[in-house]
Amino acid sequence: MPPTLPPTLTISAVPGIPAIEPGDELAAILSDALAAAALAPRDSDVLVVSHKIVSKAEGRYVDLATVTPSPPALELAEATGKDARLVQVILSESSAVLRHRPGLIIVEHRRGFVMANAGIDQSNVSGGTPGERVLRLPENPDASAAALRAALQARFGVRLAVIVCDSVGRAWRNGVVGLAIGAAGLPSLLDLRGERDREGRELKVTTVGFADQIASAAELLMGEGAEGRPAVLVRGLSWSQPDAPVTALLRGPQEDLFR
Amino acid sequence: MPPTLPPTLTISAVPGIPAIEPGDELAAILSDALAAAALAPRDSDVLVVSHKIVSKAEGRYVDLATVTPSPPALELAEATGKDARLVQVILSESSAVLRHRPGLIIVEHRRGFVMANAGIDQSNVSGGTPGERVLRLPENPDASAAALRAALQARFGVRLAVIVCDSVGRAWRNGVVGLAIGAAGLPSLLDLRGERDREGRELKVTTVGFADQIASAAELLMGEGAEGRPAVLVRGLSWSQPDAPVTALLRGPQEDLFR
Numbered sequence: 481m482p483p484t485l486p487p488t489l490t491i492s493a494v495p496g497i498p499a500i501e502p503g504d505e506l507a508a509i510l511s512d513a514l515a516a517a518a519l520a521p522r523d524s525d526v527l528v529v530s531h532k533i534v535s536k537a538e539g540r541y542v543d544l545a546t547v548t549p550s551p552p553a554l555e556l557a558e559a560t561g562k563d564a565r566l567v568q569v570i571l572s573e574s575s576a577v578l579r580h581r582p583g584l585i586i587v588e589h590r591r592g593f594v595m596a597n598a599g600i601d602q603s604n605v606s607g608g609t610p611g612e613r614v615l616r617l618p619e620n621p622d623a624s625a626a627a628l629r630a631a632l633q634a635r636f637g638v639r640l641a642v643i644v645c646d647s648v649g650r651a652w653r654n655g656v657v658g659l660a661i662g663a664a665g666l667p668s669l670l671d672l673r674g675e676r677d678r679e680g681r682e683l684k685v686t687t688v689g690f691a692d693q694i695a696s697a698a699e700l701l702m703g704e705g706a707e708g709r710p711a712v713l714v715r716g717l718s719w720s721q722p723d724a725p726v727t728a729l730l731r732g733p734q735e736d737l738f739r
Numbered sequence: 740m741p742p743t744l745p746p747t748l749t750i751s752a753v754p755g756i757p758a759i760e761p762g763d764e765l766a767a768i769l770s771d772a773l774a775a776a777a778l779a780p781r782d783s784d785v786l787v788v789s790h791k792i793v794s795k796a797e798g799r800y801v802d803l804a805t806v807t808p809s810p811p812a813l814e815l816a817e818a819t820g821k822d823a824r825l826v827q828v829i830l831s832e833s834s835a836v837l838r839h840r841p842g843l844i845i846v847e848h849r850r851g852f853v854m855a856n857a858g859i860d861q862s863n864v865s866g867g868t869p870g871e872r873v874l875r876l877p878e879n880p881d882a883s884a885a886a887l888r889a890a891l892q893a894r895f896g897v898r899l900a901v902i903v904c905d906s907v908g909r910a911w912r913n914g915v916v917g918l919a920i921g922a923a924g925l926p927s928l929l930d931l932r933g934e935r936d937r938e939g940r941e942l943k944v945t946t947v948g949f950a951d952q953i954a955s956a957a958e959l960l961m962g963e964g965a966e967g968r969p970a971v972l973v974r975g976l977s978w979s980q981p982d983a984p985v986t987a988l989l990r991g992p993q994e995d996l997f998r
Contacts, residue, residue: 689915
């Protein structure tokens, strides 16, 4: 990264994105919004998209009225005070429950993300009885990012990158931050092994969560509230390492000292 | 945050900052560099500064030749394969060792940060035998940020914020990201309790690591290499909540399920 560090980044919220419904052509909607806002992507731009609109377009809803909780879900619901049907959906999306306490369930999502409630959203989910319809993460966020990227590249004739982001809590620190849950067209993890500092010493820090830092930067413009800002364009970055999806960011349970 | 979400952020590396030595007037050096680059701060700008130049100006070096390891340091050095004198400095900076394995020591720093090696840097530390001089974090990063802020505000006659950042590893994910270790003039943690989404539901996400997201955005321009980019100006943010230092971001051991 050092040889190509940019002097300036410009990060712009994409205005005019309507409420997204299942089956919507998200790439076309985003393309139209970018073009209308004079934000037509250029080479090396990164479009950061909230996972919520990707999930909505993919119809990743579950109506809790249709869910029958299993015995493990009933047990975990009792221990946490959560709706057993919601707990059932969380368990269906997860490969392991790492921690729980009243009001909180932290799992390893099937895609390897460690997060509360398997990333399932109850807010900003319209339709049905409030709280009865919940929204899961995209089925395969790296693939969603790749598909969006391909469509945007075809439309605009440039090489860009796409990140699908979520707001995720952390060990040790309060507050959520933006993280990448899907990415295409950039190295999600930068590998600096072999690079040297200006004293000629090899760098102590050897990998950087590049896509996560971009997601955090973008979420400064997205906010958590009325969800009017589900897409943000980041302009000015450059990179020379090969593309790697978000799976490169996931530390396996064997290497992880904190799960 | 939602009522004042900005449409665009501009993030600029501050060029022309020389190598910093103990006793240097960092605020004056940064002010001159900002002015020379036509980046004179405006109201609500956030200046993000690498902890390294703050530590250097504060003379936070330790010469390992002067360090005598204690029995616990010798034991931990044996278990991890690290220099026992470095381990002694790590222990002196820490309130607890959380995990260790060969090549890795993760501690709770005296200021409450969970990080490898208590944030001690061996790279980019000039002078003496290579590797013999190490650099600790600033003594009190929130206070360092507040002092820098006061000096910059006096110089430029505006209200700005200052963040002192570090690149820190994480549970569950590969790669470091920029985090705030000191802050002044902004709410390090945004509290969204009581805010509602556009369906009128109370937000599930209630706090946001605002200063951490800004630090991650800034580190996209800082890089990890030749350290030519120790200061970055973030323009376009706004906030309405009261200032809170980085201590607001630190989850106490009692509340933390992962230590």
